[in-house]
Amino acid sequence: MSAGASAGQALTARLTAAQRRVSALIKLGALATLIALWHVVTVTEIVSPFFLPKPEDVMRNFIRIVSSGQAWPDLKVTLFEFALAGPIALAAGGLIGFLISLTRYGVRVFEPIISSIYAVPIIIFYPISVMALGIGPESKIAHGALFGFFPICLNTVQGFARVDPLLIRLAHSTGASRRQLFWRIMLPAAAPTILSGVRLGLMLCFLAIIGGETIASLEGIGHRVVWYAEGMQTGNMFAYIVFVVAVAVAMNWALSLLEFRKGRS
Numbered sequence: 001m002s003a004g005a006s007a008g009q010a011l012t013a014r015l016t017a018a019q020r021r022v023s024a025l026i027k028l029g030a031l032a033t034l035i036a037l038w039h040v041v042t043v044t045e046i047v048s049p050f051f052l053p054k055p056e057d058v059m060r061n062f063i064r065i066v067s068s069g070q071a072w073p074d075l076k077v078t079l080f081e082f083a084l085a086g087p088i089a090l091a092a093g094g095l096i097g098f099l100i101s102l103t104r105y106g107v108r109v110f111e112p113i114i115s116s117i118y119a120v121p122i123i124i125f126y127p128i129s130v131m132a133l134g135i136g137p138e139s140k141i142a143h144g145a146l147f148g149f150f151p152i153c154l155n156t157v158q159g160f161a162r163v164d165p166l167l168i169r170l171a172h173s174t175g176a177s178r179r180q181l182f183w184r185i186m187l188p189a190a191a192p193t194i195l196s197g198v199r200l201g202l203m204l205c206f207l208a209i210i211g212g213e214t215i216a217s218l219e220g221i222g223h224r225v226v227w228y229a230e231g232m233q234t235g236n237m238f239a240y241i242v243f244v245v246a247v248a249v250a251m252n253w254a255l256s257l258l259e260f261r262k263g264r265s
Helices: 005-043 055-067 072-101 104-118 121-133 136-163 165-173 177-215 221-230 234-264
Strands: none
Touching: 005 234, 055 165, 055 177, 055 234, 072 136, 072 177, 072 221, 104 136, 121 136, 136 177, 165 177, 177 221, 177 234, 221 234
16 A cells, blocks of 8 residues: 555544544534523523423432432333334344345335335324234334334335446356355445444334333333323423433444444444
């Protein structure tokens, strides 16, 4: 490798690192601004503390429910539902998306159909899940899997359909088997698009489960938020909302890190 190429790669790496730092600072600044506005609104009582408690009160409640372990039983239920719904969405979306991408005809016919269904607010199907499966974990698992299926399926279709045909012809000309073609050519080329869909699909799956728990459930984090809201305990309600946000951010960070590492490998 020439000295010029090495210098170019080093410059690119420095620029990328600088961009990540700027992005992190912007995010932290936006969060700090939001908290400051929240504090001002509650201190000046523009909004009644009954409806919007002070940030410091919410944080005290948040630390209490985390340190005491109060939130863990609800989190365990939600994560159990996600642990079943996520793999279902991943397996169904990946398999169906791959089968659709095998032919141009399949892509032309089925991708618009799935995209059209995905455009419909999927939450309207939740009452059907409750009627069929009850208000237990089963309806949340089905609802979460349905939410996660669509982005995973669509990104899988797009990922495999956009693999350079020249690479496939080259692999055929060298006598590559179908298995070698899939694992060494098609999957690595489609992986960045597929991983983006997986990250989005799994996050939607988790949020759909939380949403289902707020509508009809006897346990879980979403149910606990509604339980405190109905009891007019807004301090605890907002503490649980912060807890949900923290779990979602941590999950999104982990999935983004996995996507980044797989994309570089």
